[in-house]
Amino acid sequence: MDNIKDIHEAKRLIIFSDLDGSLLDHSDYSWTSALPALERIQREHVPLIFCTSKTRVEVELIQKEICITDPFIVENGGGIFFLQDFGDIPDNKAITLCGYQCVRLGTPYETIRSFIKYQKKKFTIRGFGDMTVEEIAQLTGLSAEKAALAKERDFTEPFIVGQKQDLVGLEKAARNEGLRITKGGRFYHLVGYGNNKGAAVRIVKDLYSRSWQSPILSVGLGDSMNDISMLEQVEIPVLIPHDDGLYENTYLQDLIKAPYPGSKGWNHAVHRIMDQIIPGT
Ligand SMILES: [Mg+2]
Structure with a gap:
């Protein structure tokens, strides 16, 4: 993908990311190699929306360690949790769960x-x-x-x-x-059946777009089959290779292939994208 700058225009950036095997290394769940990109994202106030098969309590711990409070998507799109009030959540899917405003897409x-x-x-x-x-x-x-x-x-x-x-x-x-x-x-x-990462990403993009009253430019980073629906929904999809260097098979054509597995590849891809969208940061 060579035209990131062209599709940027006046849109506001959001990053969606898988955790295991993407931001977190497959073997030991470390994100140390992604620290420079994480700091850059926070400096630029870009929302970083975790989109993972992990549970709410697992994500809470990781958010606390990384110091972010953005909405997050758990259990492969089963639920979207919001700390702040986003207002326009579709009534038929909105519930309150453990003190959060939550959109439930999954089955109990x-x-x-x-x-x-x-x-x-x-x-x-x-x-x-x-x-x-x-x-x-x-x-x-x-x-x-x-x-x-x-x-x-x-x-x-x-x-x-x-x-x-x-x-x-x-x-x-x-x-x-x-x-x-x-x-x-x-x-x-x-x-x-309606529980997938892509459906959840679509809802979050829509809520941000209405809240900001601005078009969204979204990045998605993932490594496995369960990330493909998320990558379909973003303007800049990034595929992270597995530890053996091989990429998940996908029919998606126009995507960025990170050059390294896990947090090192995540760091590299985020820098490459931000260099083109917000250069000099
Ligand atoms: Mg993964």
Whole structure:
């Protein structure tokens, strides 16, 4: 993509970002290599909207560590949480959850768990709700404290299967129940049908555009299949490679391919984009 400056015009910038494998390194969840770009984003007051499969409480911790308070999208688009009042949230989707103004796109977690409990009779499926904190810590490389936060779910369920061929039957059963399966960096995720990152990004862009009364120029950074719907919705999509240097397969043509995996690639791509939009910062 060579025309970033041309499409910038008088638009205001928003950055949407996946966390695991994108801003956070796949192996140890570090974002140290992205610190220069994070500081630049904060200096320029550019909203940084996390758009992740992580839970609300996991994102709260990361936001606190990075010192940001922007809205955030959790559980693959299951919910959008706002600290400040955005006013125009569509009534049919607005709820108050844990003190936040929240847009709920996902299915209640109890419904998702009921499906898994039933399917366990036929398939080798194990969700986070079936696992101990220690098991999740082992599978993810998270500390026990952080693994416990990953279990506090509102809308979706990460899972593994003992036999890969079970996925075909599970996908069919999910469809019949108005659910679907998507894939992140480590796990499959069982999500509600209207629950995807792209739908959530569209809502956030629309709310900012109305709040600012200005057109939006949006950047999206992601590394996995579950990020593609987010990358479809932004003007400047950025694909981060996996740790082995390979990129997720996508039909999206006009995207920036970050040259490195994880936070180093994230840092490089954000600088490249901001150099063209807000040079000299
Ligand atoms: Mg990822």
